[in-house]
Amino acid sequence: MFSGCQFSLYPMSDNFVEVILPAVKAMGSPKDLRIETDDISTLVVGQPERVFEVVAKAYEAACRAGGHVVLSALFSRGCPGEPDDPLCTPEGPSKGPSNGAGSDSATRGAVTSPAATTTTVATGVEIDAQFSLYPLGIPGYMNTIAATVGAVKEAGVYDRSKNFCTRLSGDLAAVFAAVERAFEEAARDTGHVVIHLTASKGSPSKKQNSDSM
Amino acid sequence: MFSGCQFSLYPMSDNFVEVILPAVKAMGSPKDLRIETDDISTLVVGQPERVFEVVAKAYEAACRAGGHVVLSALFSRGCPGEPDDPLCTPEGPSKGPSNGAGSDSATRGAVTSPAATTTTVATGVEIDAQFSLYPLGIPGYMNTIAATVGAVKEAGVYDRSKNFCTRLSGDLAAVFAAVERAFEEAARDTGHVVIHLTASKGSPSKKQNSDSM
Numbered sequence: 183m184f185s186g187c188q189f190s191l192y193p194m195s196d197n198f199v200e201v202i203l204p205a206v207k208a209m210g211s212p213k214d215l216r217i218e219t220d221d222i223s224t225l226v227v228g229q230p231e232r233v234f235e236v237v238a239k240a241y242e243a244a245c246r247a248g249g250h251v252v253l254s255a256l257f258s259r260g261c262p263g264e265p266d267d268p269l270c271t272p273e274g275p276s277k278g279p280s281n282g283a284g285s286d287s288a289t290r291g292a293v294t295s296p297a298a299t300t301t302t303v304a305t306g307v308e309i310d311a312q313f314s315l316y317p318l319g320i321p322g323y324m325n326t327i328a329a330t331v332g333a334v335k336e337a338g339v340y341d342r343s344k345n346f347c348t349r350l351s352g353d354l355a356a357v358f359a360a361v362e363r364a365f366e367e368a369a370r371d372t373g374h375v376v377i378h379l380t381a382s383k384g385s386p387s388k389k390q391n392s393d394s395m
Numbered sequence: 396m397f398s399g400c401q402f403s404l405y406p407m408s409d410n411f412v413e414v415i416l417p418a419v420k421a422m423g424s425p426k427d428l429r430i431e432t433d434d435i436s437t438l439v440v441g442q443p444e445r446v447f448e449v450v451a452k453a454y455e456a457a458c459r460a461g462g463h464v465v466l467s468a469l470f471s472r473g474c475p476g477e478p479d480d481p482l483c484t485p486e487g488p489s490k491g492p493s494n495g496a497g498s499d500s501a502t503r504g505a506v507t508s509p510a511a512t513t514t515t516v517a518t519g520v521e522i523d524a525q526f527s528l529y530p531l532g533i534p535g536y537m538n539t540i541a542a543t544v545g546a547v548k549e550a551g552v553y554d555r556s557k558n559f560c561t562r563l564s565g566d567l568a569a570v571f572a573a574v575e576r577a578f579e580e581a582a583r584d585t586g587h588v589v590i591h592l593t594a595s596k597g598s599p600s601k602k603q604n605s606d607s608m
Contacts, residue, residue, distance in 0.1 A: 188525075188559050190593065192405035192465055199599065221600035222525055222593060225558055252405055254467045254593065256527060258559045262537055312401075312435055314469060316529045316589065318536055324475055345438055346401050346471045346589070376529065376559070378591050380403065380435060380467065386412060387434035 183271055183373070184264035186216075186227035189237050189255035191244045201251065205244035209236040216269060228269045230259055230365065238358040241381060245307045245354065250384040257365055260373035307354040310388065311381040312347040313361055318374040326371040330364035337363065347380075357381065396484055396586070397477035399429075399440035402450050402468035404457045414464065418457035422449040429482060441482045443472055443578060451571040454594060458520045458567065463597040470578055473586035520567040523601065524594040525560040526574050531587040539584040543577035550576065560593075570594065 193201035206224055209217060215228035215236060224240075226233050234257070241253040259270075317326040331348055334340050337360035339352035350357050361379055368375040382388075406414035419437055422430060428441035428449060437453075439446050447470070454466040472483075530539040544561055547553050550573035552565035563570050574592055581588040595601075 184558075186558060188557070190465070192407065194405065194407065194409075194411035196407075196409045198407035198463070219600075221598040222523060222562070222595050227558070250411070252403070256559055256591065261559065263540070264558060310435060314589070316531065318529065318531070319534050321532050321534075323531055327476070344401070345397075345399060345440070345477060346469055346474065349435070376527070378469065382435050385434040387432075 183260050184227070184267050185230045185233065185257075185259035185270040186225060187233045187237050187255055187257045188223040188225055189240070189253060190223045191241065192252040192254065193244060193247065194250040194252070201244050201247040201249075205240045205247070208243035209240050212236070214269060216267075227267060229272055230257070230270075231362065233257065234358055234362040234365075238354065242305050242307055242354055245309070245383045248384075250382070250386065252383075253379070253381040255377075255379045255381075257361075257377045257379065259365070259369060259375050261376075262374060302353075302355040302359045304353045305355045307383060308352070309354050309357055309381045309383045310341070310385070311350040311357050311361075311379060312344060313350065313364070313377055313379040314347045315364055315368055316376045316378075317368045317372045318376065320372045322371070326368050330367050333363055333367050334360045347378075354381070354383075396473050397440070397480050398443045398446065398470075398472035398483045399438060400446050400450050400468055400470045401436040401438055402453070402466060403436045404454065405465040405467065406457060406460065407463040407465070414457050414460040414462075418453045418460070421456035422453050425449070427482060429480075440480060442485055443470070443483075444575065446470065447571055447575040447578075451567065455518050455520055455567055458522070458596045461597075463595070463599065465596075466592070466594040468592045468594075470574075470590045470592065472578070472582060472588050474589075475587060515566075515568040515572045517566045518568045520596060521565070522567050522570055522594045522596045523554070523598070524563040524570050524574075524592060525557060526563065526577070526590055526592040527560045528577055528581055529589045529591075530581045530585045531589065533585045535584070539581050543580050546576055546580050547573045560591075567594070567596075 191202050218225045244251045315327055315330050317323040339350045339357050339360045341349040341351040365377050404415050404418055431438045457464045528540055528543050530536040552563045552570050552573045554562040554564040578590050
C-alpha cells in the first residue's frame with residue numbers, strides 16, 4: 183500500500199515564508215517518513231497515522247505564529263497507480279501488492295482506528311474546517327461517505343453539511359482525529375481512499391458570518 | 396444534475412481581505428449562477444462551463460492584485476447526494492434525475508467539450524498548478540484518470556506527475572481550459588466527477604526549485 187499526503191500552508195501575511203518554513207521543519211526528519219517540498223505543496227509519505235500526526239504538527243506550528251492561516255491537505259491511501267512503499271506498511275500484516283481499489287484484502291485489512299480509541303490532547307487552537315472524502319472504485323461509495331459523516335458527528339466536531347463537503351469546528355487535535363477516523367473507516371470498504379481537508383484558523387470573516395446566521 | 400465549485404483564494408499578504416473581496420465581486424451577480432461565500436470558501440452553482448469561467452475570472456483578478464496568490468478549488472458534477480438544480484442543466488437535453496454515478500444517461504449525455512474546440516485567449520498570467528480527478532462509482536476509474544491526463548498532455552500545459560496529482564504550468568486560461576476538458580472527458584465515463592485544483596502564482600520558491608531541478 184502507498185499512503186501519504188500533499189499539503190500546503192497558507193498564512194495570509196506578508197511574512198508567509200517565515201511562517202511556512204519553520205512549520206514544515208516542525209515535522210522534523212523522522213526516518214519512518216519521506217518528506218519533500220516544492221513550490222506548491224509538501225509531500226509526506228508513510229503510515230497514515232504518522233502522516234496525520236506530522237501534518238497536524240506542521241499546521242499547529244503555523245497557527246501558533248498568529249494571524250489567519252489555512253491548511254489545504256490531500257490524504258490518500260491505496261492508490262493503485264502508486265508503487266508500494268515499505269514506509270507505508272505497518273509491521274506485522276502481510277504486504278500484498280495493491281492491484282486496485284476494493285480488490286486488495288491485505289490493504290483493506292491494514293486499517294487501524296487510532297482516533298476511535300485514543301484520547302486526543304487538546305492543542306488550544308480552535309479551527310474551522312471542511313473535508314470531502316472519496317472512496318474510489320466502488321458503486322456503493324455514497325453509503326461509505328454517509329457512514330464516515332456519521333462517525334464525524336459522533337466525534338463532536340460536526341458543524342454542518344455544505345455542498346460537496348462537510349464542515350467541522352473544534353480543537354485542531356479533535357478535528358484531525360475525526361478526519362483520520364473517517365479516512366480509516368472508509369478504508370474498510372475500499373483500498374483506495376482520498377480525503378481533501380481545508381482547515382482555517384483566525385479568519386476575520388468568521389465573526390461576521392456567525393453574526394448573520 | 397447538480398454541478399458547481401467550492402473555491403478559496405489565498406493571497407499571501409497582510410491585505411488579503413482587500414484582494415479577496417474584489418476578486419469574488421469580479422464574478423458579478425449573473426442570474427445563471429448561485430454564488431455564496433462563507434469564511435472558508437465561495438460556492439458557485441451552475442453549468443460547469445460557466446462555473447469554470449467565473450472561478451477563472453476571480454482567480455485572475457486576485458492574481459492581478461500582485462504577490463503570491465493561491466487558488467484552491469473543488470469542482471463537482473453529478474453528485475447523487477445533491478438535489479438537481481435547473482441552473483446546472485443546459486437547455487435542450489432532457490433533465491433526468493441523478494440517481495447515482497454511472498447510472499444516469501441524461502447526466503452523462505449533457506457533456507460539452509468547450510476546451511477541445513474553443514481557442515482560449517491568453518491572460519498573460521503565468522501559473523503553476525496541480526490537480527486530482529476523481530471519477531466516482533466505477534471500478535475502471537483508473538483508466539478514466541489516465542485518459543484525462545492524456546488529454547491534459549495534448550493541451551500543452553502538462554508539467555509532470557506527482558504523487559496523488561498531476562502538475563501543470565502555463566497561462567491561467569490554458570490551464571483552466573485543460574482542467575475543464577479533463578472534467579468533461581471524465582464525465583463521459585461516470586455521472587459523478589470531482590476535481591481538486593490548486594493553482595499558484597508568484598511563489599518565491601519557484602525560482603529556487605527550478606534552479607535545483
